[in-house]
Structure formats: C-alpha cells, structure tokens
Amino acid sequence: MTTSSLETTAKALNETLEGLDLAGRLALVASLEGQAVFTTSLGIEDQVITAAIGENKLSINVATLETGRLFNETVALIEKTEETYGILIKRYHPEQADIDAYAARYGLNGFYESVEARHACCDVRKLKPLARALQGVTFWVTGLRRGQSGNRASTPFAEADAERGLIKINPLADWDIETIRAYVAANAVPVNPLHARGYPSIGCEPCTRAIKPGEPERAGRWWWENDEKRECGLHVPEAAASSIIPNSSSAA
Ligand code: SF4
Structure with missing residues (x-):
C-alpha cells in the first residue's frame, strides 16, 4: 500500500475499531485481507490479547522477540x-554475528554506558528481529495503551506505519490497567509472576527494575536514563526516537 492509502485505511479502521469490544476488534483485523501478526512481550496487556486470539481461534499469528536477555x-x-x-508463539532471535559485533564494540552489557550503546543493543536484539517478524505483514497488532506513559497518551486504535509499510493496530488503546486486571482475573489468563513483585512493565532482565509506589508504569525500564520518553524504538519512528534522546547519535 502507498503511504496515502495506508493513512486512509488506518483512519477508517480507527473509527470502526473504537465502537467494538476487544474480541470484535481482533476479529475485524483477522477478517481483513493481508497477514496480521501480534507481537507479544508476554506483559499483562499482551497476555489479554493472546487470550482473546486463542479463545476465539482468530487467524492472527503470534510472535515474540526472544532477545536472549529475558x-x-x-x-x-x-x-x-x-x-x-x-x-504457537513464534520466537524471533537476534543474529549471533550481530551480538558478537556489539559485544566487541561496547561490551556485552555496554548499554549502561550511553544511550547510543543502549539503542545499539535494542537494534540488534529487538529491532532487527522485529523487522523479520513483520516481513510481508499488513496489520501489526500491539498491546500499546494510552495509560502506559505520557509518550503513549495519544495512541490510536489504528495508525499508518509508513516506515514499515503497514498498519499498526492497538486494540487496547483505551483500556486502563484496572480493566486489564479485571479481564485477567475473570478469564484466568496466565501472567508473569513478576507483575506481583512490582514490575508492571517487563522487558529484558538487565534493563528492567521494580517500580516504587506512585511511579509511572514504565519507570522501571532503562531506569538509569534521564529522559522520560525513553523507548526501545519498536513503537517510536527512528527519527522521532532520535529527537527525544539527548546527546544520542543513534536511535536504532
Ligand atoms: S532492553 Fe536492554 S538488553 Fe534488551 S535489547 Fe535493549 S538494551 Fe539490550
């Protein structure tokens, strides 16, 4: 699809999805022409989406980025x-050659030393595998919610991702964390035990800590960095990610 047809389709979808419940939103995406993939981090929001896909037997492929540091x-x-x-949750792994090159340049845990080094690691372990997971995909389903961070406050139900040439679907955009927890309890959805230990948002082990009461949900991600809008680049276009990261020459 061209950028303008991506935007037109996303706009129409956004309006339709708003009036549906979660199962309806996902069923609509599954019924559309073109491959749909849901990438899960196994976080509580993503578990809700996986449950809805599995229980309704929807033709949406489920994939995860097995970074090697989970x-x-x-x-x-x-x-x-x-x-x-x-x-089946299809695992996408980083390339060993990329990991070796990263370690030679920055050290295996070099991501603590600079934002550039951190983004370079996310590039190797997340962005490149994600690019493989999204090859040939028309609809990319995610668990983004508006309440997760200020950076995600205006998340739509459907948006054009011109850089990747697809439409991103965020069926939980308007759900709050209480609604998520209620769904999990009512449907016996399996969740990560780390949530109960103070980890509302869970990424790679060396880059995630538990949060303190009152802290934003994503405060435990890359906690040593100062910028409130820190992201790994999966859900922020490269140029935008670069512009919100002070002193960073790379947003990969
Ligand atoms: S979250 Fe941390 S360990 Fe995981 S890919 Fe990014 S920098 Fe590397």
Missing part, C-alpha cells in the same frame, strides 16, 4: 501460554 519467568510464560491456548 527474565526466566518470561521465558517460562511463553511455553505456558502456548499450552493454555493451544497456539
């Missing part, structure tokens, strides 16, 4: 979720 609890949850819903 918490053991997250890795265990991948298998548990597959068993619970009888689905």
Whole structure:
C-alpha cells in the first residue's frame, strides 16, 4: 500500500475499531485481507490479547522477540501460554554475528554506558528481529495503551506505519490497567509472576527494575536514563526516537 492509502485505511479502521469490544476488534483485523501478526512481550496487556486470539481461534499469528536477555519467568510464560491456548508463539532471535559485533564494540552489557550503546543493543536484539517478524505483514497488532506513559497518551486504535509499510493496530488503546486486571482475573489468563513483585512493565532482565509506589508504569525500564520518553524504538519512528534522546547519535 502507498503511504496515502495506508493513512486512509488506518483512519477508517480507527473509527470502526473504537465502537467494538476487544474480541470484535481482533476479529475485524483477522477478517481483513493481508497477514496480521501480534507481537507479544508476554506483559499483562499482551497476555489479554493472546487470550482473546486463542479463545476465539482468530487467524492472527503470534510472535515474540526472544532477545536472549529475558527474565526466566518470561521465558517460562511463553511455553505456558502456548499450552493454555493451544497456539504457537513464534520466537524471533537476534543474529549471533550481530551480538558478537556489539559485544566487541561496547561490551556485552555496554548499554549502561550511553544511550547510543543502549539503542545499539535494542537494534540488534529487538529491532532487527522485529523487522523479520513483520516481513510481508499488513496489520501489526500491539498491546500499546494510552495509560502506559505520557509518550503513549495519544495512541490510536489504528495508525499508518509508513516506515514499515503497514498498519499498526492497538486494540487496547483505551483500556486502563484496572480493566486489564479485571479481564485477567475473570478469564484466568496466565501472567508473569513478576507483575506481583512490582514490575508492571517487563522487558529484558538487565534493563528492567521494580517500580516504587506512585511511579509511572514504565519507570522501571532503562531506569538509569534521564529522559522520560525513553523507548526501545519498536513503537517510536527512528527519527522521532532520535529527537527525544539527548546527546544520542543513534536511535536504532
Ligand atoms: S532492553 Fe536492554 S538488553 Fe534488551 S535489547 Fe535493549 S538494551 Fe539490550
């Protein structure tokens, strides 16, 4: 699709999705022409989407970025979720050659030293595998919510991602965390035990800490960086990510 047809389709979808419930939103996406993929981090929002896909047997592929630095609890949850819903969660791994090149340049844990080094690691372990997961995909389903951070406050239900040439679908955009928790409880959705230990947002183990009472949900992600809008680049266009990261020459 051209950029203008992506934008036209996304605008129409955005209006339609707003009037539907979660199952309806996902069923609509599954019914559209073009491949749909949901990328899950196994976080609580993503578990709700996986549950809705699995229980309704929707033709939306489920994939995850197995970065090699995930918490053991997250890795265990991948298998548990597959068993619970009888689905396959396709793992996308980083290339060993890229990891070796990163380690030679920055050190394996060089991401603590600079924003540039951190984004370079996310590029190798997340962005490149994500690009493979999204090859040939028309609709990319995510668990983004407006309440997760100020950076995500205006998340629409559907948006054109011209850089990747697809339409991003955010079926939980208007859900708050209480609604998410109520869905999980009512439907016995398996969730990461780390949530109960103060981790509302869970990424790679070395880059995630528990938050303190009153802190924003994503405060535990890359906590040593100062910028409130820190992201890994999955959901922020490269140019925009670069512009919100002070002193960064790379937003990859
Ligand atoms: S979150 Fe941390 S360990 Fe994971 S890819 Fe990004 S910098 Fe690397």
